[in-house]
Amino acid sequence: xxxxxxxxxxxxxxxxxxxxxxxxxxxxxxxxxxxxxxxxxxxxxxxxxxxxxxxxxxxxxxxxxxxxxxxxxxxxxxxxxxxxxxxxxxxxxxxxxxxxxxxxxxxxxxxxxxxxxxxxxxxxxxxxxxxxxxxxxxxxxxxxxxxxxxxxxxxxxxxxxx
Amino acid sequence: xxxxxxxxxxxxxxxxxxxxxxxxxxxxxxxxxxxxxxxxxxxxxxxxxxxxxxxxxxxxxxxxxxxxxxxxxxxxxxxxxxxxxxxxxxxxxxxxxxxxxxxxxxxxxxxxxxxxxxxxxxxxxxxxxxxxxxxxxxxxxxxxxxxxxxxxxxxxxxxxxxxxxxxxxxxxxxxxxxxxxxxxxxxxxxxxxxxxxxxxxxxxxxxxxxxxxxxxxxxxxxxxxxxxxxxxxxxxxxxxxxxxxxxxxxxxxxxxxxxxxxxxxxxxxxxxxxxxxxxxxxxxxxxxxxxxxxxxxxxxxxxxxxxxxxxxxxxxxxxxxxxxxxxxxxxxxxxxxxxxxxxxxxxxxxxxxxxxxxxxxxxxxxxxxxxxxxxxxxxxxxxxxxxxxxxxxxxxxxxxxxxxxxxxxxxxxxxxxxxxxxxxxxxxxxxxxxxxxxxxxxxxxxxxxxxxxxxxxxxxxxxxxxxxxxxxxxxxxxxxxxxxxxxxxxxxxxxxxxxxxxxxxxxxxxxxxxxxxxxxxxxxxxxxxxxxxxxxxxxxxxxxxxxxxxxxxxxxxxxxxxxxxxxxxxxxxxxxxxxxxxxxxxxxxxxxxxxxxxxxxxxxxxxxxxxxxxxxxxxxxxxxxxxxxxxxxxxxxxxxxxxxxxxxxxxxxxxxxxxxxxxxxxxxxxxxxxxxxxxx
Numbered sequence: 001x002x003x004x005x006x007x008x009x010x011x012x013x014x015x016x017x018x019x020x021x022x023x024x025x026x027x028x029x030x031x032x033x034x035x036x037x038x039x040x041x042x043x044x045x046x047x048x049x050x051x052x053x054x055x056x057x058x059x060x061x062x063x064x065x066x067x068x069x070x071x072x073x074x075x076x077x078x079x080x081x082x083x084x085x086x087x088x089x090x091x092x093x094x095x096x097x098x099x100x101x102x103x104x105x106x107x108x109x110x111x112x113x114x115x116x117x118x119x120x121x122x123x124x125x126x127x128x129x130x131x132x133x134x135x136x137x138x139x140x141x142x143x144x145x146x147x148x149x150x151x152x153x154x155x156x157x158x159x160x161x162x
Numbered sequence: 163x164x165x166x167x168x169x170x171x172x173x174x175x176x177x178x179x180x181x182x183x184x185x186x187x188x189x190x191x192x193x194x195x196x197x198x199x200x201x202x203x204x205x206x207x208x209x210x211x212x213x214x215x216x217x218x219x220x221x222x223x224x225x226x227x228x229x230x231x232x233x234x235x236x237x238x239x240x241x242x243x244x245x246x247x248x249x250x251x252x253x254x255x256x257x258x259x260x261x262x263x264x265x266x267x268x269x270x271x272x273x274x275x276x277x278x279x280x281x282x283x284x285x286x287x288x289x290x291x292x293x294x295x296x297x298x299x300x301x302x303x304x305x306x307x308x309x310x311x312x313x314x315x316x317x318x319x320x321x322x323x324x325x326x327x328x329x330x331x332x333x334x335x336x337x338x339x340x341x342x343x344x345x346x347x348x349x350x351x352x353x354x355x356x357x358x359x360x361x362x363x364x365x366x367x368x369x370x371x372x373x374x375x376x377x378x379x380x381x382x383x384x385x386x387x388x389x390x391x392x393x394x395x396x397x398x399x400x401x402x403x404x405x406x407x408x409x410x411x412x413x414x415x416x417x418x419x420x421x422x423x424x425x426x427x428x429x430x431x432x433x434x435x436x437x438x439x440x441x442x443x444x445x446x447x448x449x450x451x452x453x454x455x456x457x458x459x460x461x462x463x464x465x466x467x468x469x470x471x472x473x474x475x476x477x478x479x480x481x482x483x484x485x486x487x488x489x490x491x492x493x494x495x496x497x498x499x500x501x502x503x504x505x506x507x508x509x510x511x512x513x514x515x516x517x518x519x520x521x522x523x524x525x526x527x528x529x530x531x532x533x534x535x536x537x538x539x540x541x542x543x544x545x546x547x548x549x550x551x552x553x554x555x556x557x558x559x560x561x562x563x564x565x566x567x568x569x570x571x572x573x574x575x576x577x578x579x580x581x582x583x584x585x586x587x588x589x590x591x592x593x594x595x596x597x598x599x600x601x602x603x604x605x606x607x608x609x610x611x612x613x614x615x616x617x618x619x620x621x622x623x624x625x626x627x628x629x630x631x632x633x634x635x636x637x638x639x640x641x642x643x644x645x646x647x648x649x650x651x652x653x654x655x656x657x658x659x660x661x662x663x664x665x666x667x668x669x670x671x672x673x674x675x676x677x678x679x680x681x682x683x684x685x686x687x688x689x690x691x692x693x694x695x696x697x698x699x700x701x702x703x704x705x706x707x708x709x710x711x712x713x714x715x716x717x718x719x720x721x722x723x724x725x726x727x728x729x730x731x732x733x734x735x736x737x738x739x740x741x742x743x744x745x746x747x748x749x750x751x752x753x754x755x756x757x758x759x760x761x762x763x764x765x766x767x768x769x770x771x772x773x774x775x776x777x778x779x780x781x782x783x784x785x786x787x788x789x790x791x792x793x794x795x796x797x798x799x800x801x802x803x804x805x806x807x808x809x810x811x812x813x814x815x816x817x818x819x820x821x822x823x824x825x826x827x828x829x830x831x832x833x834x835x836x837x838x839x840x841x842x
Contacts, residue, residue, distance in 0.1 A: 048406055049404070112557070
């Protein structure tokens with residue numbers, strides 16, 4: 001019914017990869033690295049999914065990319081080397097998140113700066129507001145403040161708690 | 163038929179244009195005829211609704227009649243499409259969804275124009291703003307994205323079919339909910355701008371729009387989570403939120419809208435944050451429009467996005483105009499927005515709202531920043547980069563945790579000032595409860611049934627999960643203590659049982675206690691999110707009798723088969739699920755092949771419990787062996803998310819209910835009884 005199904009091939013290749021990893025390298029490490037790196041890469045077919053989570057039938061890229069990732073991991077390339085190889089071949093959009101180097105570092109820094117500056121801004125606003133003189137209409141009585149206010153507030157809370 | 167729709171749209175544009183111009187003139191002129199002119203503008207606005215409704219009905223009828231002479235119907239429907247999806251054709255494509263947007267805006271405008279007697283002048287101003295927005299959408303529909311365009315050449319026998327991803331029951335209600343949310347923010351925006359333009363005295367415009375804002379926010383909340391549930395059920399990748407640009411576009415106005423719902427209380431109660439609230443509601447509306455721009459312009463790649471089209475430019479112009487108008491009137495009338503009170507203490511409800519707003523806005527900014535960074539990168543570095551889930555999770559999770567902490571602290575803080583003693587007294591037990599929950603999760607061995615046997619030092623996601631659950635317990639206890647404390651007072655006065663007393667308490671101040679229930683829903687959702695750190699998955703080809711084990715479950719392939727239906731063909735597997743050696747259920751993961759669109763779609767089989775979801779995906783069939791390939795996900799606590807949404811909806815509905823009139827209790831007068839012999 002389905003004209004082409006690369007998933008079958010993928011499943012076989014994955015099984016083969018797992019067997020190879022377990023039998024020849026004895027490395028649960030390799031499998032973990034495959035999973036880890038596979039979650040740092042995107043499927044570049046346009047589905048916007050993590051490479052290892054891309055599951056649509058007929059995807060023209062994800063099977064090939066997984067095979068390449070498996071081959072690189074099996075060959076013993078370092079994580080950086082594997083990622084660089086993917087960037088070289090598929091472009092920088094293959095990485096799922098910005099790197100922490102060069103201009104991309106800004107992507108990570110700005111949200112935290114926004115939080116810090118925001119907190120500072122709120123602190124300044126609060127300070128300004130607290131110092132702001134209260135403009136009372138002529139003849140108005142100044143509001144109660146200090147310990148007296150606490151007493152009245154506690155009293156009001158008890159009496160009108162609901 | 164299509165001529166009727168086209169004519170209705172054109173006439174609607176003329177009438178909404180009239181409504182805008184005549185309404186504006188009536189407001190500018192103070193002559194004797196201005197009232198009558200204003201009335202004609204109002205009626206033109208009402209008539210706009212009838213015409214846009216007519217156009218929408220024509221489009222839906224065309225879908226049911228399989229009128230493939232209309233390009234829109236050809237591209238988004240086919241003869242064998244089930245009736246509910248033919249109805250949903252209205253919002254399945256760009257032109258139809260713009261028509262639907264326009265219809266909802268006209269509906270909101272209709273309600274507003276029918277209720278004009280509440281405050282005729284304020285409503286007249288708001289009506290002009292709504293008419294202006296309506297003109298924009300009708301211009302788009304008439305000149306850039308016409309839903310009644312006719313197919314060129316010979317008439318096709320059948321349509322290209324609806325995208326299979328959209329052929330799911332939730333897709334019939336998810337977009338309307340989301341659009342009700344997006345479009346609904348036009349109303350508070352219109353009132354805010356109207357109040358600024360006319361220097362409206364007092365906070366009455368906020369009282370008028372409070373319910374509009376809550377209803378709109380409720381719709382947007384439903385829309386977002388229906389979308390998440392749809393993604394979880396249909397996309398088959400085992401998750402519900404992928405930080406896709408279009409998902410982000412819906413989240414941003416929700417975050418600013420949430421901030422507005424909190425900070426507006428400061429304006430109502432203390433006459434503070436007037437400028438802030440004005441800009442918050444402006445920003446929320448602009449983000450709603452910006453989200454639509456993102457979806458339709460093709461500036462960011464997204465699985466949800468409509469095809470790239472030129473209408474993005476229209477949105478840029480419209481957004482610029484909105485910003486310019488808002489800025490102009492703000493600069494002109496800002497003296498009207500001066501605060502009436504000063505902040506007395508940092509430890510107060512006011513400052514908690516300030517920090518709450520800050521965190522919500524930082525979260526919104528982060529989402530916006532991450533969504534737009536690929537474009538910035540292209541400008542600066544010459545190439546796009548991907549900003550995916552790891553980025554958003556890493557920067558937003560700490561902000562979300564701080565927000566949870568504030569949600570727990572907020573109810574303990576009084577307006578104006580809270581004494582540290584009182585804070586300590588009220589905070590002690592909830593904090594102890596949160597700590598106890600944390601210790602329980604860390605120290606209890608997994609075999610005792612502890613959810614995780616959680617080891618926060620192994621992975622930062624485990625630490626975040628632990629903190630989320632601890633803070634959720636803190637919030638639950640503070641919210642619970644508010645109910646119990648208030649309920650106890652009523653119980654003492656009325657002699658009711660505690661639950662009845664708490665019900666009465668909630669009815670006396672529905673907004674406050676509805677809000678607490680919404681907070682409770684939020685923490686239930688957060689607990690659901692916390693489970694994601696412990697997701698597992700496994701993929702295996704399964705022949706008849708083959709077994710796969712994941713977590714406590716063993717799956718046994720009972721059978722696999724195929725079926726052919728008019729609209730689609732399907733393959734599915736029949737898997738018996740065993741737990742502890744006992745068969746507990748049978749699941750049927752399925753994959754469909756839709757004939758008209760020649761596309762496939764996943765029908766996930768999910769066994770959902772409070773503890774975890776066993777989520778099975780039919781990945782495909784091995785062509786060599788003919789066996790199905792099954793991917794199994796074990797996702798803890800996902801059901802809590804959907805449960806939490808229901809609680810949030812219940813809280814929102816409660817907050818919309820009018821308060822019960824306070825019951826006056828007359829205290830019996832004390833009668834001094836003279837002791838025996840006192841008079842002697």
